[in-house]
Amino acid sequence: MLENDIDRLGDGLLDHEVALLGRAADFVRREIRPQAARWEADRRPPKELFSAAADAGLAGAILPVEAGGAGIGMLAASRLAETLARADFGFTFALKVHANAANAIARRGRPDQQDRFLPDMLAGHRIGAFCLTEPEAGSDATAIACRASAAPGGDWRVDGAKAWVTNGIVAGVMGVYVQTDAAAGWRGIANLIVEGDTAGVRRGPAYDMLGGHAAGLCDVTFQDCLVPADNMLIVPGEGFKAAMAGINMARMFVAAICSGMIAECLDRAVEYGAGRMAFGQPILANQGLQWELAEVATDLEATRRLTEHAARALDAGRPAIAECAHAKKFATRAALRGISTCMQAMGARGLKADEPFARHFAAAKMCAFLDGTTEIQNIVIARSLLRPHGLEAS
Ligand SMILES: Cc1cc2nc3c(=O)[nH]c(=O)nc-3n(C[C@H](O)[C@H](O)[C@H](O)COP(=O)(O)OP(=O)(O)OC[C@H]3O[C@@H](n4cnc5c(N)ncnc54)[C@H](O)[C@@H]3O)c2cc1C
Known part of the structure; x- marks a missing residue:
């Protein structure tokens, strides 16, 4: 508890x-x-x-x-x-x-x-949002096409669409990654602060998903949207690197979130199993069930250790790129597997909406995508293995 x-x-x-x-x-x-x-x-x-x-x-x-x-x-x-x-x-x-x-x-x-x-x-x-992903650009963030072009007086005119915007439904301050010069590739990417009530900003409807609806996800589109020059937060050339640094840190947080969800489900499954009777004894008296939950406990411990390792590396000022990728990859897998195991131990009771299992199980699947999918974590990790040998990960 x-x-x-x-x-x-x-x-x-x-x-x-x-x-x-x-x-x-x-x-x-x-x-x-x-x-x-x-x-x-x-x-x-x-x-x-x-x-x-x-x-x-x-x-x-x-x-x-x-x-x-x-x-x-x-x-x-x-x-x-x-x-x-x-x-x-x-x-x-x-x-x-x-x-x-x-x-x-x-x-x-x-x-x-x-x-x-x-x-x-x-x-x-006023609620903040991070707008990088687009309908046609997810894992490959260098491909973003939301355009910021020069407008009179040094202002910026923004046109394009963002997808999967957490808080999009309610956001008042959006950090929007824009392409200022398509020919420059990632070097053209900048970050503009776009206020939610700017003319030309459209949002919604809210996504209907597997779960996680409190995160208020939706598409946000920008049409002929004038943004003052003063709202340039990260200049072209720096935007892409800043986005990657932010996502790296966010991966560590996703791992921490997975620890919380696994811990909650494990605690509840143990509490319930200790009191639920079958064949004249608590269901947790069965060694098979004890061992299933022991596996979840080990994965939780490992998730916490990997998260802490990544967090301490970030606190020490290191980029911690591989550390954050390891933590996120392991944590999301451990959460999917562990929450499912805990749900199984609950019997049908685990399916009900007044228990945490279904919500957390859905969220664990969502965590395997946000801030870089599991496959992208593998690319990051492979890069850390190959770089000392002068090779590139594919
Ligand atoms: C709950 C939730 C909240 C989110 N919040 C935000 C947010 O606030 N702001 C934001 O900008 N984005 C947000 N996202 C979007 C998220 O960052 C993207 O979903 C993620 O980057 C993956 O992009 P995609 O879904 O378009 O998948 P795609 O890039 O289309 O990939 C599809 C599949 O192909 C695989 N794949 C792609 N490239 C490779 C490769 N080179 N090698 C092997 N496999 C590959 C992927 O791993 C995936 O399995 C959110 C997503 C979710 C689920």
């Missing part, structure tokens, strides 16, 4: 980071657990909850203190993601994308951009 796990989660963290995890556990108990099944059934993102999360200090904790955040490290942020994800993938991922969007402005933005956007974002009044 989460309440009994706070000591482990706080291991290696600073006092203010441990205090934040305590507030997160409380937020899970009060706000996420009671509502998560309803968000899924209603297929609606809980926009109103961003302000409450902000009040609890959960919306921008990774931002530097001078930008209004709590300055927590990657290890603490991974434990925060694990804590929240026990109750719901969709809202946890939405909050993570929001925090990352604010963090990009805090770390890369000019002071005037920080003043314009961060106060509202940190209060949870």
